[in-house]
Amino acid sequence: RKEVEQDPGPFNVPEGATVAFNCTYSNSASQSFFWYRQDCRKEPKLLMSVYSSGNEDGRFTAQLNRASQYISLLIRDSKLSDSATYLCLYNNNDMRFGAGTRLTVKP
């Protein structure tokens, strides 16, 4: 089993939709988690950290489920500008990325 797994998608959703991605991890000792956004031919950029208690930033909500070993990202009221690839990262002093989930938001 890969250390970090993501559904590659693509997820094609209409504007205004709610969409959720999951990222599963195999190392139960993993200490911290992050979601990144990557636009085509650009570098990844930090979207948000994932805390045990869950955290929200505007239309974005991230949650951590340690018992089932996954993190999730929920995007509400999708915008065209949300179209990108979303990468999860876990940091256990050996940072590993998932392969990314491609999201396309259509008019």
Added chain:
Amino acid sequence: NAGVTQTPKFQVLKTGQSMTLQCAQDMNHEYMSWYRQDPGMGLRLIHYSVGAGITDQGEVPNGYNVSRSTTEDFPLRLLSAAPSQTSVYFCASSYSGPYYGYTFGSGTRLTVV
């Protein structure tokens, strides 16, 4: 405050040539890493460093060398380029410890012919 600076942005090499990809950060980050990104493979860790003088291998270290003589700089050396090393290379830096995410450079697109 420039963040993480990578040079060059684009490079074409012939098989067997060597070269160094440069990475510098001005945020006083202890932790620096090199990743390669290939279609369908995501970001794979090549080498990383937790501070000046300390480096370690990641998932795919073969064919690459690194050194970390200063906090700011973390160059990646391709010893003898192969077509399989055609990829996009990203350098990233972070504060030490597990609670910080990365800041990435803008990447180097390398083609080996």
